[in-house]
Amino acid sequence: MRALRAPRATALRHAAVLLPLAAVLVVVTYVFGAFTDYNIAGIAIYAIAAAGLTVLTGINGQLSLGHGALMAVGAYTTSLLLKEQPSLPFLLTLLAAIVVTGAAGGIIGIAAARLRGPYLAGATLALAVGLPQLAIHFGSVLGGNQGLNVAAPQPPAALGGDFPPERWLAWIAIAAALISLFLLANLVRGAAGRTLRAVHDNETAARLAGIDVARVQVLAFVVSAVCAGLAGSLFAYWVGITAPTGFGLQLSLQLLSAIVIGGLGSLTGAVVGAFVLVYLPVWTSGLASNLSLSSDVTNNLPLAVYGAVLVVTMLLFPRGIQGTAAAALSAGRRRLLNRRVNQRTSEVTT
Amino acid sequence: MNVRTPQATWWAKGACMGVAAVLVAACGSTGSTGSTSNQASAPGITATSVTIGSTQPLTGPAAPGYSEIAPASNAYFKYVNAHGGVFGRSINYKFLDDGYNPTNTASLTRQLVLQDSVYADFDSLGTPTHLAVVDYLNQEKVPDLFVASGCNCWNNVSAHPYTFGWQPNYTSEGKILGNYIKQTYAGQKVGYFAQGPNDEFGDDGIAGLNDVLKGGGVTLVSPTQFYAPTAAGAAGVKAEMAAMQAAGVQVVASFSIPLFTAAAIASAASINYHPAFVVSNVGADPPTLTAILTGGSLGVTLPAALLTGLTSDSYLPLVSDSSNPWISLFKGIATQYAPNLPWDGNVLYGEAVAYTFVQSLKAAGQNPSRADIVHAIESSHFTDGPGLAPFAFSASNHLGYTGVQVAVLGAGNVQKAVGPVYTTDLTAGGAITQFSGTPSTPPSNGIPSD
């Protein structure tokens, strides 16, 4: 009975955080205009994928360098359905992407459960490089190099004719992200989360405790693939096209860097990482355009900054943004506590 | 749908009302070139400037070569700005790096339209990248001018009334190259080397070649030898060349990017195979090829004839033809305003397309709306620009240049034009006709006249 009650309290606590957040975000979409709406949608989509990767890599300890390939499976599922049946309901395209990618994640997970460390990294890396090529090989169905176009979801007429599609997509993505985060947070805090962590911390001990390690690892892969599928499906709508060049190795590496920069193993960190992923290019894009330097320098400066940010963050904030902030917070709290204890002891002695 | 740029509209209205209080008749007549003052007639246009934007592969695998295009366009705009601008407005060109990744293109284009309020999207590069935003730009009614890709997908006037191509489409180019092959290499064995499969550059080009060569006159050798445009792929085209050698192919018709043209020529040479190469304009820029091939990558002094005889085509004056007034104009501007750029086909491309934009902006009138520039382009063929053939532009056709002239690389790696300029369309069996117009010369100040 206690075991049941505790997660319910956690669920309530998570809901208490996420619902006001949803309200704030909806207000934000009215304040800053369409470009911010578009970026919020992007953050929400990357956050879903990054949160899934957090469960797999951060919590369960399976390093995936190929998560972009799973997003591609989701994106292509949605795009292909829309190509064949343009009038398909929006939610159905999301659902189909989730199911197909979840299944793909299960298969990859079964294979991955046999692999450890760099062997898993190498296999998933090959997946990220190889899989987009399938879209070229089966070009007549999957669009080849040109890809498949996806129209942005149109806001319902009830919201008025002037309702910007960017805001509508932002709302959808926010809703999807908050629901995903809510479910993942409950999963991570619950019994399943403890099992996931146990396998990461000490595989042998977990096995001795009666945990079916392989099953847990496949489960982690399926959970993260479901997230990647949902994110990939929304990604197709967000970008407007599903083409192999959009799902190169870069995407997988971006997701991985997002969860580490944000703070490995924490869902909040995944969201922070998604924010960095979307806004860092916005901040650095015009960086050197006004300086009178050679174009070879100005063209590459933003990329150099991005690389340097990754290196410097790892050197100075190895626990990521969330980890560093949390550490600072708890250090502050401890100091406060210590002061109180000191006061009390001094009261006693005097 | 114009709600998306409330600020710009507000400014435009404000400016209009302010002027209206003084000069009653002035405001309605945008587009006239009378003695009216400059107004903020559209998003991105102020009394003193026009802001346009672009997405380009400035970094990543597509960057070598292509990253020169936008800085070259910008050099031409700087030149125009230094000489009084267009209707007194200076052109502010904001080009952002999408790394040839459509995900980046999508968000950067929103950044340009929504945050930077550009008047037009100009010369954005790449097929899969730009396909991601072509719907969006048209929904927003943002002029989408002169996409840097020869895909014929830009010509869809009913769905994309704001989008225009610029360079000849690959199919038309393939037809004209096929026509040349048929005439020059009659009775010989012809094989295709192309990017792909399922890549519109290779596929469209081959469609054009087939349209002419399937009709006979030469022996077509199948299958097409495809390459995948990956970094390591360049090391592996030897087998493709050997297959052609084994099949006795005498003429290799190639729709390949420069890296793979170079790899194909080097690989063929390494197996003592010396067919005639006929290469799409995209993959045959002589300075680029020379730079790639003549640095000793074959480990021996290059056979003198390795690049000599390489056949390609051009829709602009030849980059090495320094006696051409357009070339001396553009080369001079590049030297002054972008001294770090090499002088090659990419730089020429960037400046020439910028020239067409300035022509369009002038034609759109003093205080143009976004629709004005679209109408101005539709009603002009800009035959007084650097192009060898006219544009196809009309209310029902948004394709770019209609024709090319074949050029052969001679001694000293200098290209020489061969035969007349041909024009054609992309329909199967559509006639290939000689263009009879005379080449234009640039205005003395190098800026399109009004």
Place this chain on the structure above:
Amino acid sequence: MRTFLILTVDGVTNGFIYAIVALALVMIWRATRVINYAQGAMGMFTTYIALYAISHGVTYWLAFVIALGAGFLLGAGIERVLVRPVESRPPLNIVILTLGLLILLEALAPMLFGGQVKSFPAPFSRIDLSIGTTQLYISPFDIFVVGAVLLTMVVLVLFFQRTTIGLRMRAAAFGPEISRLLGVRVGRMLTLGWGLAALLGALAGLLIAPAIFLYPNNMDEILVFGFTGAILGGLDSPVGAVVGAILVGLVLSYVGGYAGSDLETIGGLVILIAVLMIRPQGLFAAQRQRQA
């Protein structure tokens, strides 16, 4: 037959170059349990240094030595300055650090050396040899590549088996605590390991550049193929890495030649997964375990 011959020679020579990258990865893995994702980019960067030297009148062979030296310094420097401080952190941090380094180097190269595709010289002819009218489909340069890689492997084996410093390096990698107690300066050995690995990376860059030309991203896939080869063979086994890499070279060449170039990378993927399913620690893992 002709196609088979060409594909085989191509596959083997490319495989030998992947093998150097694989060896470099294995060296760093054995020393510090890190995969250096910047290995390819470092090789690209040092090749630019060589080209810069050549364009300033230095001979090819001196430039070759300069590039190898630059590679060594780059690797050793990166270990000392960047990797050492994060050594005790979770392994993913070092993954991200090397990815950041990869991006940084690919941005710095065009800033310093220009962004165009450049030709890189080959010291021997790449025109295929022939006996009489019979084409051999192998060039003097191909022979040089194979010879250079074989020589490198022999030198490495001798270095690790026969020299004191080589033995110390192995000891530092396998048992850092005990080695420290025995007076081995473990830190210095790790730096040396990174330096030597980067020297190998530089060699790979120099040998592949004539065929794929030189530009900032030219080593991206070479790294992936080298990594695939290393894993195929087993990360702890240098011999395995070389065999795995040559296998990767051959598979890619055959798939590309017979099934179509668009299937090349998928072919590599399928082989990798198939092998890992049967031997999750690579082909040469069992032997390794018996040794350890």
